[in-house]
Amino acid sequence: MRLARLHEPGEIAVDEVDEPSMRPGSVRIDIEYCGVCGSDLHEFEHGPAPLRAEDRGHVIPESEWSDHLPMPMGHEIVGTVTEVGEGVDRIAVGDRITPCLILPCDDCRYCADGDYHRCERITGPVATPGFADEIVVPASTAVVVPDDVPSRHAALTEPLSVSLHGIRQGGLAAGETVAVFGAGTIGLGVVGAAVAAGAKEVVVSEPRAARREAAEAMGADAVVDPTERDPISFVRDRTDGGADLTVEAVGKEPTLTQSVRSAAYGGTVVVLGVFTEEASIHPNDVMQAERTVVGSFAFRGGHQRDRGEFPAVLKLLSDGRLDPEPILSDVLPLAEVDTAFDRLRDPESDAVKILIEP
Template structure:
C-alpha cells in the first residue's frame, strides 16, 4: 500500500507492507482522511525522545523502533474493508472513525496505530484497529469532519475529569484543536465564564467561534490578571463565582507553563493538563501546596467523550469546517508538518491518503 513513512527526520511516500492479518476482534479500514496530531509533530521533531519518554513511563502504547520507518497518523476516518470473525457491529462498506488502538495479535500488547513499526498509522491507505474503539459515522457527517472527533474529544474527556461545575470558570491556554475542544466542552458543562489565551489571531477567532466568553492575546494581556480583574470589579460574568473556582486547562504544551500557573493562579484553583510536553519541566512543589492548587494530568472518571463529540459534530454544534485549515495528499505531508510547526495560520490539516475525500 502507499503511505507517507517517516524515518531520520524525513517523510517519504513509498509502497509499504500492508498492516497485519486481522485478529478476530479487529477491523481493516480503507483510510479516507486523517488529521495531523500534535503528538505526531512531537515524533517528527525528536522520535528518540518520544520513544524514550514513553519507555521510561512504562507506556507500551507509544513504543517503537525509531531507527526503522513508521507511518504516523491516528485521527482517522474511512470505510470498513474487512472485519474479524468476532466483529458483529460492523459490515464491509460502513463509514467509520474512532480511536486508533490495535492489540498486537502475537504479543497481546496494545499500541496506538502510527506509533508502531507494524501497525501503520493513517497516513497510509489502510489501517487495522480494534473494533471496540471504532464508531459508525452518522449520516450527513463527512469523513473529513469525522476525523475531528478524535482530537476534540480530548477536551471533553479532561473537562469531565476536572470536575468542572456550573459554579466554576475555565481558563483555556492554547487554542489548537485540543484547546478548542476544551472550550466547547467547558461551555457545554455550564462553566460560568470561559477565558481563552492564544497568541495566534486566527486561533483566537476560532476560540470565539467555539464559545469562549473572553479571548486574550497573552503577548499583550495576562489572562489570569484579566480574570482577577473581572472578579474584583464584580463583573456580571463572574459576580457569583465566590462558590466556584478557576480551572486552568493547559493545552499549549509549552515549557514553563505549569510553573507559571502554580505561581499565578488564585488560591484553591485547579490545573488540568491536556497537552503535556516531552521536555523536562522544573516546578517548586511547595508553591502548589502553599496556594492549594491541584494538578491533574488525566486522572478521573469520564463517560463517552468520543461519542459525545462525534454527536456534537453530526448535530452541527461545532463548526467543523472552520477548524480545517488545509488538506493534502500523501505527497504534501512533509510540507504540512513544516507549516504546523509555525501554526500562525493553521489549526488542523487533513491528509487524504487516497487523494480525495468522500
C-alpha cells in the same frame, strides 16, 4: 498501497508498501481523512517518543531509533469499512467508522479496573499507519460515525475526545469559569467542550492572532495575547480572582506556571499539554491556595469505547453543540503530507488542523 512514514527527524516520505493483511476480529478501512496531530509533529521534530517512560526520562534514546524507523504515522482516522474479518458481527461492510485506538492488555491492574487508557502496555511510540490508503484495525476499536456527521468533522473525534477527557478530569460543572492556555487543536477542543458543558466564562491565552480568532469562533468569551498582556492578571480580572478550572494545553513551563497561578484558590489545574522538557512550578502555589493539579491522558478506550469520549464527541457533533469548523485549516492530498508538517511547524502559519486525504 501508499503509506507515509517517518524515516528520521525532519523527513517524512510516502512509501509503497504491501497492503495490510486481514486478521480474525479485524476490519479493513478505506481511509477518507487522517488529521495531523501534535504528537506527530513532536516525533517529526525530535524522533520516536514514548507514550510513557517515567523511568527513562520520557525519551527513546537515539541508539534505539532503528527499532522504530521508518515509523508509520497518523492516528486521527475516519473511513469506510470494506472488509470484515472472521468473527466480526458488530461492524459491517459500508459502515463509516473512526477507530478508538487504545488496545488494552486486559491483564494489568488498570485494565482490571476498566481504565484501559492507563494500561501498562501503552509505552512505545504511537506508530499508527493512518497516513495511508487503507488500514486494518481490530473491530473492537471501531466506533460508528452517525450519518449526519461529515467525515471531515468525524476525523477530529480523536483529538476532541482528548479535550473532552481533559475537562472531565477537571470535574467541570455548569456555571464554572475556565481558562485555557494554548489554542492549538486540543486547546480549541477544550473551549468547545467547556462551552457545551455550560461553562459561565471561557478565557483563552494564545499568542497567535489566527488562533485567538478561532478560539472566539469556538465560543471563548475573552482572549488575550500573552506577549502583550500578563495572562494571569487578565484571567483573574475576567473570573473574579481566578478560574475554577484552568487547562494547560501547550506543554511549556511558562504556561504551566500561568495555569496554576490563574486558577482560583481551591480551583483545579489540568495538565493536558505534552512536554518535551522538564518543567517546574512553585509548590506553594499549590499548597497555600489549595489548588488541585491533575493530569489528563488520551481518552477512555478499549472496552469503554462505546461509553467513553468518542461516542460523546460524536453526539455533540451530531446535534450541533460542538462545531469544529474553526479548527479545520485545510485538506491536503497524501502526496503533500510533508507540506502539511512544514506548515504546522511554521510559527508564522495560521494553520491549526490539517487533514490528509488519500
